[in-house]
Amino acid sequence: MESDIVFGRWEAIALIVNTICARIFLNFPRSMAEDAGTAGWLETIYFTIITFLLFWLISKLYAKFNRQDLLDIAELGGGGILRVVSGLIILALLLFIGTIILREYSENMKIIALSDSPISFVMGFFAVAMAVAAYLGLEGIVRSHAIVVPQIILALLFILVAAVPYCKPTNLLPVLGNGGYGILGKGFLRLSTYSPLLYLFLLPPFIKDQKSFKAVGYIALGISAFLLLGSVLVYLLAYPYPTQLEYFLPVFQLARLINYGRLFQRLESLFVITFAAAAMHYLSAILFFAIHVFKKTFKLAYHRPLILPFTAIIFTLGLLPNNLMTVIDLETKVSVRFFWGVTFILPIILLSLARIRAVSGSAPRSQGPPGKNKAGAPKESGER
Amino acid sequence: MSGFFDTLKGWLLFAEPAPREQFILRENESEGDGSLKNSQPEGTTSSKKRRRQKGNGNDAGATQPISRRLADNLSAIKERFNVPTNSDVMIREFDIIVGKKAIAAFMIYYDGMVDRKVVNDDLLLPLMLLSNLDIKSDEARVPAYIRSHLLTHNQIKVVSALDQVVGEINFGGVGIFVDGMDSAFTADVKGFEHRTVERPNTEMVIRGPQEGFTETIRVNTALIRKRLKDEDLIVEDVLVGLRSKTPCAIMYIRDIANDSIVAEVRRRLKSIQSDYIHDSGEIEQFIEESTFLTSPHMVATERPDRVAALLTEGRVAVIVHGSPFALVMPTTAFELVHSPEDHYVRVPYANLLRAVRILAMTVALLLPGLYIAITNFHQGMLPTGLLLSIEAARERVPFPSLVEILIMEVSFELIREAGIRIPGTIGPTLGIIGALILGQAAVAASIVSPILIIVVAITGIGSFAIPNFSYAYSFRILRFGYIILGALAGFLGISLGLFLHGMTLVTSKSFGVPFMAPFAPRTAGDLGDVVFKEPIWKQERRPDYLEPKDEVRQPKISRGWIGQQDRGGDQHGE
Numbered sequence: 007m008e009s010d011i012v013f014g015r016w017e018a019i020a021l022i023v024n025t026i027c028a029r030i031f032l033n034f035p036r037s038m039a040e041d042a043g044t045a046g047w048l049e050t051i052y053f054t055i056i057t058f059l060l061f062w063l064i065s066k067l068y069a070k071f072n073r074q075d076l077l078d079i080a081e082l083g084g085g086g087i088l089r090v091v092s093g094l095i096i097l098a099l100l101l102f103i104g105t106i107i108l109r110e111y112s113e114n115m116k117i118i119a120l121s122d123s124p125i126s127f128v129m130g131f132f133a134v135a136m137a138v139a140a141y142l143g144l145e146g147i148v149r150s151h152a153i154v155v156p157q158i159i160l161a162l163l164f165i166l167v168a169a170v171p172y173c174k175p176t177n178l179l180p181v182l183g184n185g186g187y188g189i190l191g192k193g194f195l196r197l198s199t200y201s202p203l204l205y206l207f208l209l210p211p212f213i214k215d216q217k218s219f220k221a222v223g224y225i226a227l228g229i230s231a232f233l234l235l236g237s238v239l240v241y242l243l244a245y246p247y248p249t250q251l252e253y254f255l256p257v258f259q260l261a262r263l264i265n266y267g268r269l270f271q272r273l274e275s276l277f278v279i280t281f282a283a284a285a286m287h288y289l290s291a292i293l294f295f296a297i298h299v300f301k302k303t304f305k306l307a308y309h310r311p312l313i314l315p316f317t318a319i320i321f322t323l324g325l326l327p328n329n330l331m332t333v334i335d336l337e338t339k340v341s342v343r344f345f346w347g348v349t350f351i352l353p354i355i356l357l358s359l360a361r362i363r364a365v366s367g368s369a370p371r372s373q374g375p376p377g378k379n380k381a382g383a384p385k386e387s388g389e390r
Numbered sequence: 391m392s393g394f395f396d397t398l399k400g401w402l403l404f405a406e407p408a409p410r411e412q413f414i415l416r417e418n419e420s421e422g423d424g425s426l427k428n429s430q431p432e433g434t435t436s437s438k439k440r441r442r443q444k445g446n447g448n449d450a451g452a453t454q455p456i457s458r459r460l461a462d463n464l465s466a467i468k469e470r471f472n473v474p475t476n477s478d479v480m481i482r483e484f485d486i487i488v489g490k491k492a493i494a495a496f497m498i499y500y501d502g503m504v505d506r507k508v509v510n511d512d513l514l515l516p517l518m519l520l521s522n523l524d525i526k527s528d529e530a531r532v533p534a535y536i537r538s539h540l541l542t543h544n545q546i547k548v549v550s551a552l553d554q555v556v557g558e559i560n561f562g563g564v565g566i567f568v569d570g571m572d573s574a575f576t577a578d579v580k581g582f583e584h585r586t587v588e589r590p591n592t593e594m595v596i597r598g599p600q601e602g603f604t605e606t607i608r609v610n611t612a613l614i615r616k617r618l619k620d621e622d623l624i625v626e627d628v629l630v631g632l633r634s635k636t637p638c639a640i641m642y643i644r645d646i647a648n649d650s651i652v653a654e655v656r657r658r659l660k661s662i663q664s665d666y667i668h669d670s671g672e673i674e675q676f677i678e679e680s681t682f683l684t685s686p687h688m689v690a691t692e693r694p695d696r697v698a699a700l701l702t703e704g705r706v707a708v709i710v711h712g713s714p715f716a717l718v719m720p721t722t723a724f725e726l727v728h729s730p731e732d733h734y735v736r737v738p739y740a741n742l743l744r745a746v747r748i749l750a751m752t753v754a755l756l757l758p759g760l761y762i763a764i765t766n767f768h769q770g771m772l773p774t775g776l777l778l779s780i781e782a783a784r785e786r787v788p789f790p791s792l793v794e795i796l797i798m799e800v801s802f803e804l805i806r807e808a809g810i811r812i813p814g815t816i817g818p819t820l821g822i823i824g825a826l827i828l829g830q831a832a833v834a835a836s837i838v839s840p841i842l843i844i845v846v847a848i849t850g851i852g853s854f855a856i857p858n859f860s861y862a863y864s865f866r867i868l869r870f871g872y873i874i875l876g877a878l879a880g881f882l883g884i885s886l887g888l889f890l891h892g893m894t895l896v897t898s899k900s901f902g903v904p905f906m907a908p909f910a911p912r913t914a915g916d917l918g919d920v921v922f923k924e925p926i927w928k929q930e931r932r933p934d935y936l937e938p939k940d941e942v943r944q945p946k947i948s949r950g951w952i953g954q955q956d957r958g959g960d961q962h963g964e
Contacts, residue, residue: 013911014911014912016912017910017911017912115882119767119768119880119881119882120767120879120880120882123879127879128879128882131879131882131883131886134886134890135886135889135890138890138893139889139893142893142894142897143897145896145897146893146896146897147893149896149897149904149906149910149911150889150892150893150896150910152909152910152911152912153892153896153906153909153910154892272770272771272772272773274771275764275768275771275881278768278881278882278885279881279884279885279888282881282882282885282886282889283885283888283889286885286886286889287889308404308407310404311404
């Protein structure tokens with residue numbers, strides 16, 4: 007279904023890059039060290055190459071579906087039932103990510119800056135940010151990404167470059183780290199790092215054409231891969247292996263290392279603001295897409311009445327884990343193991359089904375008259 | 391009380407949103423035949439009921455016709471102008487000699503609004519005395535004869551509706567009624583006192599023109615026209631205000647400005663249904679998109695050179711009679727940071743000024759909030775020496791830093807407000823009170839710490855460096871929000887403030903143009919004069935987000951002499 011809102015490539019790229027790279031500010035470099043030891047950077051290259059190949063395959067399958075998102079395609083492939091099933095799977099993923107990320111960011115913020123504040127208070131700030139952003143709509147979210155993401159990238163690069171003098175090449179030895187299983191076996195599951203590509207498969211109605219879809223995907227993957235690899239490399243180079251496993255916020259630790267004279271030190275303050283900006287943008291995108299998917303799955307006319315209930319659900323679920331360790335454990339057990347499947351396998355299945363049904367001529371006509379959906383609701387604008 | 395419950399209900403329960411037409415800026419290819427023609431303006435033609443029926447005078451028709459009987463016109467005019475209650479309404483009755491017969495006539499005007507000398511020499515004298523001369527003409531019709539041979543004034547109109555005459559008289563004109571004519575003459579003989587062209591008060595520059603607008607509409611339009619010597623510069627008159635009928639002028643360059651922006655400005659102005667409009671500030675509030683967004687949606691400037699420069703980019707200006715501030719729309723957040731001087735000084739100087747201004751804005755908005763955040767939550771982020779200095783300075787202060795900074799900020803706002811309202815002669819007293827009592831004495835009494843005085847002073851100086859005073863207001867308001875957020879959650883609170891502030895800005899529009907264009911959304915075209923300024927010869931295109939009819943401002947090589955030197959080569963081989 008086409009939308010009234012169409013935004014440019016840069017806005018879409020910024021959205022995808024932030025949602026992928028926001029994990030850098032959490033524990034991504036450390037998790038690479040846990041998996042593959044000093045070969046964490048090789049692991050990153052490995053699953054990035056697989057991601058590019060999978061995206062190439064998905065974009066080929068997408069070629070025939072101009073400005074249709076995953077739910078439209080599910081409907082083409084299997085009618086309303088498949089649309090609802092796919093929508094619920096994606097919705098579950100988004101709610102889970104939203105909950106985990108909200109709690110994880112809040113816990114980390116509490117540890118680095120607000121140690122005396124209750125966790126619900128810290129989470130409240132992020133919840134307000136995501137609810138207001140969802141209220142203002144996708145247009146505002148992507149435009150804000152377009153302005154803020156370059157600044158976040160610059161701040162991250164600044165921290166990484168400033169930490170280079172502390173890097174020692176010997177910290178990368180042994181080159182193959184924990185060995186083949188760590189790089190290739192665990193690395194395959196780390197495809198989930200790129201699970202925010204799922205948002206790209208929900209974006210086609212808002213992007214001009216198929217060419218833009220592919221360009222956005224490749225450029226966003228390229229920038230994200232560069233940043234992920236850069237952060238892992240600098241972290242692995244800056245600390246010896248045993249220390250790499252100690253820190254829960256690797257980039258924060260890198261920022262704390264920086265010390266050039268009496269004045270130019272304690273740059274972790276830069277980290278805190280960058281961290282919070284990335285988190286608020288990421289969470290606002292998650293909430294919007296969760297509501298958007300729910301609305302589209304059940305063909306509702308408006309999204310704004312859903313904002314408060316969804317925010318309350320994510321906020322409440324976020325309070326359930328006992329502590330940060332539980333959250334990280336949940337993330338490892340669920341996100342890493344299953345989300346790559348939802349991000350890459352589900353679209354391949356849906357696209358294949360839709361193509362088969364299109365070839366056999368039995369695809370249901372999912373598109374209503376222009377400007378109306380089946381419920382006769384006004385044309386989707388993402389702003390109601 | 392019911393209002394409170396309605397508001398509460400609105401927050402809790404969902405109501406179907408009322409359909410609201412949103413203005414969307416159209417691209418120029420959708421303008422039809424592709425010619426650069428604008429749609430032509432609509433024709434411009436005492437009781438409450440009469441006023442409501444007739445609107446603000448912009449609509450043709452629905453007006454009281456002029457009678458052929460002079461007595462009827464006289465009584466109608468007396469009724470409309472409340473004669474004799476109105477003491478400054480002057481009615482002068484006289485006879486005009488046309489051929490061999492004397493025709494009764496009368497003239498009406500406001501005393502003090504017209505130039506008496508012009509009325510006497512160019513209107514009464516020819517009508518009463520020169521009409522006795524033997525004029526060689528075979529013109530038989532009385533109106534044409536009077537217009538062609540007797541009225542020597544340069545601006546005479548023949549109007550057929552009484553309301554048109556009334557409108558002209560209200561704006562310093564003279565109405566002349568002649569017996570037997572179903573029309574009247576109006577002459578523009580404005581002579582009311584007004585301020586002369588002076589230096590602008592709020593937008594001073596060192597280099598560049600030193601003229602500012604006055605309160606007189608025609609002076610203001612002329613100040614712009616004398617800079618833009620372009621016959622495609624259009625000045626459309628619109629009357630706003632059901633009673634005041636305030637003359638406004640919509641100005642744009644016909645073959646540059648986007649038609650849909652011009653039409654939208656015209657539509658919004660003509661739709662205003664208020665009785666009195668006194669100033670462009672009121673017009674701004676009637677036509678802006680969002681009332682509660684702190685940032686202004688249009689540039690209010692008292693500099694004709696700035697309006698001229700903005701018009702050449704494809705914008706539209708509104709000049710309001712009685713206001714020395716012109717409104718220019720659409721605008722973006724980045725343009726509100728520009729100063730007219732940026733165009734007149736060389737690139738390195740302009741960029742230095744812009745950098746200083748960006749720093750000033752950041753300081754004005756965030757410094758108090760950051761101070762609170764750091765002193766309350768992130769002490770570890772300060773270098774140890776600085777932290778010890780701050781703590782030593784705060785040692786004897788009995789208040790928490792939030793109360794301390796609020797005391798100082800509120801005091802500073804009081805001084806600022808008092809400084810504007812205070813009579814000029816006792817102005818220096820305020821400086822002494824502010825400096826001594828709030829500065830020295832407050833520190834001596836350990837009510838505030840010296841470092842806080844520095845923070846508040848730098849913040850104040852920063853806010854003075856913001857070139858657009860409406861934008862500076864916006865920063866003053868938001869600063870308090872950042873202080874509260876900084877006190878609540880340190881950098882997390884500040885980040886939330888920046889996020890929400892940014893979201894409201896990126897979702898705002900000024901006459902269909904996104905407020906954060908050309909960055910969000912990123913539009914095509916160069917960024918030569920957005921944040922920092924490129925050399926003037928590299929600014930080849932007009933802002934793309936305005937969808938101008940003519941996008942090219944100058945060719946790729948705008949300095950012809952460069953090409954000539956390249957061919958010949960200069961002595962350095964460059």
